[in-house]
Each structure stands twice: as C-alpha cells, then as structure tokens.
Amino acid sequence: MSHIDEGTLHSYLDGEVSERQRTEIAGHLATCEECRTRLEAAEALSGRAAELLAELEPGTVQPPSWREIEERAAARRHAAPRPVRLRPRLAWAASIALAFAVGWASQAYFVRMPASEVGVVGALEADRSQAPQLRQRGAVEPGEAQPEAARQEQLRASEPDMTAIQPRAKVTPEEEAATEVAGRAPEGAPAQRLRDQPAELAEQDRAAEPADELVVVEAPAIVAGIEVAREEAQPQAAVPVDRAAPQPAAHAFEAERALAERRDAEAKSTGFVELPATDAALWLGKEPRTLPELTLERVEVGPGAALEGAQPGLPAIRLVYEDAAGNEIILTQQWLGGGFDAFAETAPAMTVEPSGHRAYRWLDDQGYLLILEGNVSGDSLRALAERLR
Amino acid sequence: MDLSQVYREHYRSLVRFLYRRIGDQARAEDLAQEAFVRALEHEPEKPRAWLFTVAANLARDEGRRASVRRRHLTLIKAEAEARSPEPGPEVALERRETVRRVQAALARLAGRDREALLLWEEGFSYDEIAEVLGLSRGSIGTTLARARTRLAAVFDELKSEGSDEDVAY
Numbered sequence: 001m002s003h004i005d006e007g008t009l010h011s012y013l014d015g016e017v018s019e020r021q022r023t024e025i026a027g028h029l030a031t032c033e034e035c036r037t038r039l040e041a042a043e044a045l046s047g048r049a050a051e052l053l054a055e056l057e058p059g060t061v062q063p064p065s066w067r068e069i070e071e072r073a074a075a076r077r078h079a080a081p082r083p084v085r086l087r088p089r090l091a092w093a094a095s096i097a098l099a100f101a102v103g104w105a106s107q108a109y110f111v112r113m114p115a116s117e118v119g120v121v122g123a124l125e126a127d128r129s130q131a132p133q134l135r136q137r138g139a140v141e142p143g144e145a146q147p148e149a150a151r152q153e154q155l156r157a158s159e160p161d162m163t164a165i166q167p168r169a170k171v172t173p174e175e176e177a178a179t180e181v182a183g184r185a186p187e188g189a190p191a192q193r194l195r196d197q198p199a200e201l202a203e204q205d206r207a208a209e210p211a212d213e214l215v216v217v218e219a220p221a222i223v224a225g226i227e228v229a230r231e232e233a234q235p236q237a238a239v240p241v242d243r244a245a246p247q248p249a250a251h252a253f254e255a256e257r258a259l260a261e262r263r264d265a266e267a268k269s270t271g272f273v274e275l276p277a278t279d280a281a282l283w284l285g286k287e288p289r290t291l292p293e294l295t296l297e298r299v300e301v302g303p304g305a306a307l308e309g310a311q312p313g314l315p316a317i318r319l320v321y322e323d324a325a326g327n328e329i330i331l332t333q334q335w336l337g338g339g340f341d342a343f344a345e346t347a348p349a350m351t352v353e354p355s356g357h358r359a360y361r362w363l364d365d366q367g368y369l370l371i372l373e374g375n376v377s378g379d380s381l382r383a384l385a386e387r388l389r
Numbered sequence: 390m391d392l393s394q395v396y397r398e399h400y401r402s403l404v405r406f407l408y409r410r411i412g413d414q415a416r417a418e419d420l421a422q423e424a425f426v427r428a429l430e431h432e433p434e435k436p437r438a439w440l441f442t443v444a445a446n447l448a449r450d451e452g453r454r455a456s457v458r459r460r461h462l463t464l465i466k467a468e469a470e471a472r473s474p475e476p477g478p479e480v481a482l483e484r485r486e487t488v489r490r491v492q493a494a495l496a497r498l499a500g501r502d503r504e505a506l507l508l509w510e511e512g513f514s515y516d517e518i519a520e521v522l523g524l525s526r527g528s529i530g531t532t533l534a535r536a537r538t539r540l541a542a543v544f545d546e547l548k549s550e551g552s553d554e555d556v557a558y
Binding site for chain 2: 005006007008009010011014016042045046048049050052053055056057058059061063064066069070072073076077305312
C-alpha cells in the first residue's frame, strides 16, 4: 500500500471509513512511520481547527417558543397577497401599451362610424389619411369601403375650417403662439367658436377629441415600428401639418420615456425605482409613515432584499425628503405587520459611514421597519424619528 | 420527525452554525428562526439536513448583503457592546482579536470548505455533509483536510502580521 492521502487520514481520524478501510489503514500505519507522523499532524490540525472554531461561540441563546415559530409560519401562509405585483417597469410598459390600445380602438371606432354620427370628425386630416389603411387591415367590412369613401368625400366638400378644432388638445401658451404663426384661429378663437357654432358642430367637436388623443399615442418616437409601417402605406404628404409641429402630449410621452429610462438606470444601480407618491401605500400594504415637516422630493420602491434586516420578500418604500438646510433625508420603510416583528431587530441601531452619512434603524410598535438616513447628526435623526407620522 | 423536537434539539446548533458564518448573533438567531418557519411551510423529509441547507443559503445571502454594506458602513451597536461582560480590558482585547482573526481566517476559506468544516463541527456525518453541500461522500475527507489546514494557516498568518483585516464573508 502506498502512503495514505490526506483526505483518507482525516476520514480515518473522523471515524468515517468502513471497517475494511480501517483495517487496511491501521495495517499500513503499523509499518509506515511517515504516515504515522502525518496522522499525528492531522490529528493536531483537526483539534486546532476545532479549538479555533470554539472561539466563535455565540452568547446565550434563548430560542423563542415553538408556538411563536408556528404562529409566524401561519401568519405568512395567511398573509393577504400584495395588492400590486406588477413591477414598476412593467407597469409603465403596460400603461403605454394600454394607451396605444385605447388610441387604436378610438381610431377604428371613428373610421367605422357612419358620417351621420361622426359629422365632421372624418375631416381631420389624420383620420382621413389613416382610414384606407385600416380598411386594408380588415378593420372595416369590404362592403362598407365604398360608401365610407363617398361619405368622406361629402364631408371633405362640406367641412368647415377644421384647424379651429385641433387646438382643443391640451395647449400651452407656447403652442397657442405657434398656432397663430401657422395661420390658425387666433388666441381665444376656440372659446368664441364654441359659443357661436351650432350645437351639432359642438357635438362633433367633442367627438373629435379622442382622435386628437390618437395623434398623441401614435407619436413616432413612441411607436416607431408601427409608424414605419404606416409611413410605408401612406404618402408623406398625407401627414397633417399639425403632426409635423411639436405636440405637447408627444413631448409628455418623450418625458415619460426619459423618466422610464431613468428609472431603469436607477433600478440597476440601487434596486429602487421612482413611483407616484399615491402608489406608496399600495406597495407598502399600509399607509407609509411620513415626515410632514420636510419637503418630499420623490417616492421610490425597491426590494426588501436590498436592505439590512428587512424582509427580502416584501417591497420597501423610500421617501426622499429635503430639509431646510438642503440635506437629503431618506426614510425607508417596510411594513412587517404583527407576523414579522420578531424577525426584525427591534432595538434601535445607528450606523455611520466614514463620510458622516448616518442611518437610524428601528422597528416601531405598529410593525413598520424604519430606516432614517442622511448627512446629519445622530441627534437630528433621532429627533426626526420622533416626529414621524 | 416532529419539527418541534428538531427545534428543541438543533436550534442552538443552527444558531451557532449561522453565527460562525456571519459573525452576528442577533442575525444568526433571526435566520435560524426563518429557517424553521420555512421548514414548517415545506415539511421536509430530512429536516435537520434541510434546515442547515436553508441556513447555509441564508448565510450566503446575508454575506452578500454584508459585503455591500461593509463598503459604506461601520456598524455602531453600543447596546451590544455594553451588555458583553468583560473580565478586563487587556483580556477582552486579546479575546476580541482572536475572535476577529478566526472570523477572518474562516472567511478566507472557499465556501464549500468552510461550510463542510462548520457542518462537521455541528455533528454532521460525512454522508450528511455530502447531502447538504451536494458533494460526493468520498470528497468530504479531502475537503475537511483542506479546510482545517487553511484555517490554521491563515489564522497563524494573521496573528504574525498583527493584521486588522476586516472580516469578509
């Protein structure tokens, strides 16, 4: 038998070899001084490792009652599902998709609607240019195509100056100025027109609103792929003049997209993303604790796993404030409820970064895990903690 | 086996295992309780091995979070310091240094080696260690030999250097 390898020596010492192996090893050790020396070294090493680990002995451990563990498991089993499961990024995607679907449905509705009901809606250049394409897509029954085209022609011949209708979309002062430059009705004209025009025209005007929204939804930057398909199907000249001009709502979508991109970047770096303040309670499962004396800058949601001592499976809400001195004060919270209070640390703890950034963490008597942090003194954080509502 | 019995028999062992892994007793107790809560949900056939497997995973997650945290924060826990009965300043300092070096040495082991060693110290057999760690039984002796050798070597190295290296799990 060759020399015994280190692993087998440790297995032998640990009593984890079979009877046959034990006999073989013992026989070899009886005749091999080198292996006996190595066995002694392995035995000493094993004892040393055990001694070192014995230094890492926890203090007195007082386990909670088994009933408490059972209650915690039961609470988790019966915990109501969170009202919001959709991740914020997906929620934004869903919002955009929904907006597009509504816009598309509105477009199809107005194209299919008989002229007697639509009135002058079809006169909108945008709708006129898109109607044939929708027919190609089967949105309109084949038999209706010709009568519809005839109706469009009639409407085109009798239509009033529809540029006066378009400004009914949300218009900023800058947009109104642009309207004047483009030769549209002067400022104040829409209101005057509503007073002067017949009731039927006012009704038609109101009906035209969803079509305006459609232009917004189809903003090229948002639905670029779809827009490309449409551009192929319709001549460029058919695009209404107004669509070439800046659309305030299109800007809004651009801003929303930029915001969504910023959220994605934030999520990648911190795990937290911004959300409307009104959604905080939905994510938290309860009304969030707040600091009414400070100015709320934004609200974010992120995974509990990103926070020390928090429940990884629950979302955490972060309220970002600014105090009078311009310091950013962040209040992060998770509602653990009665079922989880024994899991989290209840004793208040203050942490401090070398930079002076401090975090004060505690579990309050209502089941909120709270972390208050900022580049302020510990006393300031404690004082703020007492003012939480 | 009745889980309440497993709890009575192995809760402290599980806390010790976790404490050695993460170095924070309060968190070790939290995680041990969490492991038992999960055991009640899953009702594992081999609860002891299952509990230590879950605990090892929880400790790994905790280690990842601690590693991020450590870059920014220095934990101040005056309450914890205050309640530690110390025999004397010099003895206390020496003991703290030893504990810190053992923690640092343990942290320098490969994950599997460290867990195998800690499981062995908690009374797990080679078969059980192999099951928890997903290793072959035949490799456990070698794994433990490597872990013990490195633990002692790194501890001695840190002691001779007088290093104040931070623990990094």
